[in-house]
Amino acid sequence: MTTDIAIRAEGLTKFYGGDRGIEDLDLEVRAGEVMGFLGPNGAGKTTSIRLLLDYLRPTRGRATVLGLDPRRDRAALYRRVGYLPGELAFPGRGRADELLRFFAGARGGVAWTRVTELADRLELDVSRPVHAMSKGNKQKVGLVQAFMHRPALLVLDEPTSGLDPLMQQEFLAMVRDARTDGQTVLMSSHVLAEVQHAADRVAIVRDGRLAAVERVESLGRRAIRTVEIHFADPVDAAEFAALPGVTGVMVSGPVLTCTVDGRLDPLIKAAARHDVVDLLSAEPDLEETFLSFYYHSEGAGDAARTGA
Ligand SMILES: Nc1ncnc2c1ncn2[C@@H]1O[C@H](COP(=O)(O)OP(=O)(O)OP(=O)(O)O)[C@@H](O)[C@H]1O
Numbered sequence: 001m002t003t004d005i006a007i008r009a010e011g012l013t014k015f016y017g018g019d020r021g022i023e024d025l026d027l028e029v030r031a032g033e034v035m036g037f038l039g040p041n042g043a044g045k046t047t048s049i050r051l052l053l054d055y056l057r058p059t060r061g062r063a064t065v066l067g068l069d070p071r072r073d074r075a076a077l078y079r080r081v082g083y084l085p086g087e088l089a090f091p092g093r094g095r096a097d098e099l100l101r102f103f104a105g106a107r108g109g110v111a112w113t114r115v116t117e118l119a120d121r122l123e124l125d126v127s128r129p130v131h132a133m134s135k136g137n138k139q140k141v142g143l144v145q146a147f148m149h150r151p152a153l154l155v156l157d158e159p160t161s162g163l164d165p166l167m168q169q170e171f172l173a174m175v176r177d178a179r180t181d182g183q184t185v186l187m188s189s190h191v192l193a194e195v196q197h198a199a200d201r202v203a204i205v206r207d208g209r210l211a212a213v214e215r216v217e218s219l220g221r222r223a224i225r226t227v228e229i230h231f232a233d234p235v236d237a238a239e240f241a242a243l244p245g246v247t248g249v250m251v252s253g254p255v256l257t258c259t260v261d262g263r264l265d266p267l268i269k270a271a272a273r274h275d276v277v278d279l280l281s282a283e284p285d286l287e288e289t290f291l292s293f294y295y296h297s298e299g300a301g302d303a304a305r306t307g308a
Contacts, residue, residue: 006031006153006184007052011061014047020208021047025061027203027210029186031152034179036195036216037188039205045188046086048205049157052186053083066153079107082146086157086188088138090130096141097126100148107149118144121170136162147174154178156187160194172198226282227267229256232275243267 007029014021022044029035037045050056052063054070054077063070068077090099096119104110119126124140133141139162146154154175160168175185175198189195195202196216204211237251240258243266248259254277260267264281271279 004031005029005064006033006066007186008064009048009052009061010063012048012051012058012063013060014051014056015059020044021056022051022205023208025051025205025210027213029184031184032179032182033200034175034185034187034195034198036192036199036202037186037205038190038192038195038202039188039211040190043190043205044208045205046157049086049155049186049188053077053081053155079149080152082149082151082154082156084142084146084154084156084159086161088142090138090141093129093131095127096124096130096133099130099141100126100144103145104148110148114150115144115148118147118174121174122167134162136164136167139163140167143171143174147178150178150181150183152183154183154185154187156185158189159187160189160191168194224259224261225264227258227260227264228280229267229271229276230254230278231256231271232277235274240267240270243270 005028007027009025009027012025012027013023015023025044025048027048037048039045047056051058052065052070054074057071065077066080070077092099097115100115100119101112104112104115116126119140122140122143124137124144126141128137130138130141139159143156143159146156160171163171172194175187178185179198179200185198187195187199192202199216201213201215203213231254234253235251235256237249237256240246240251240256241249245260245262246258246267247261248257250257256271258267
């Protein structure tokens with residue numbers, strides 16, 4: 001049994017009747033890394049997470065989590081995992097501190113100072129009844145129970161949902177701290193910007209399939225970027241439109257804007273035949289890369305547009 005792999009999914013598949021939840025998911029999350037699990041609504045993130053923790057049974061395929069079989073070793077696994085479900089539902093009309101004491105007991109005892117430290121970080125008033133809390137405050141209760149026992153693995157489904165921007169930053173700091181402490185994190189999101197500063201790698205799912213697994217830095221390098229070139233004299237769009245990787249060419253007098261997928265070299269060489277006054281290249285971000293998976297991959301654009 002390898003201990004350097006926290007999560008291993010092999011051919012993990014779930015169909016809901018004839019509808020695909022996730023198909024043939026092969027994924028490895030290394031111990032100690034933060035993995036962002038990205039995809040738009042309905043891509044299959046929640047299904048995958050629920051399969052990994054045995055809240056759903058796969059149609060086929062298998063998973064190993066912290067070296068355990070989620071189905072056979074459920075109880076042992078749950079002691080070592082902190083899980084934030086995508087849709088939180090807390091039973092009863094109790095106060096947050098009562099609920100958190102219950103969770104602490106279920107985890108074999110957690111120092112109450114640890115709970116208050118997390119609640120303070122998230123500015124959560126634990127003396128209030130949970131049922132009367134806003135969505136964001138309920139989310140904070142969910143985060144405190146997930147982090148409280150310093151689990152070996154945190155599995156967080158849309159963790160920033162409902163949090164305001166300041167609290168999102170605090171949450172990301174908590175994830176970075178967890179990583180520093182050697183914990184492994186798998187967190188789903190449909191917003192790339194929020195995992196950009198916390199994740200080591202991202203796994204991107206679309207339409208029930210894994211589309212890519214990338215280191216965050218290399219995603220940036222592969223990103224599509226927008227380029228604006230100012231020439232001394234007007235240029236002809238046709239001269240640039242056929243260059244490899246160049247799309248969306250627009251010319252307004254001496255100013256050319258376009259989108260470049262991959263290497264800038266063909267565009268630079270073509271531009272150098274003219275007198276170049278200025279060149280601006282927008283910093284590629286994950287959002288653009290993410291969209292490029294949808295609109296520039298084979299067939300994916302059509303599927304995304306039609307919702308198929
Ligand atoms: N209980 C269910 N019965 C039928 N289909 C389901 C069920 N749960 C999910 N699905 C379908 O499986 C697919 C994947 O859904 P899933 O919730 O895993 O996606 P997601 O990436 O987590 O999306 P979101 O960000 O909206 O939560 C979707 O097409 C969804 O409609």
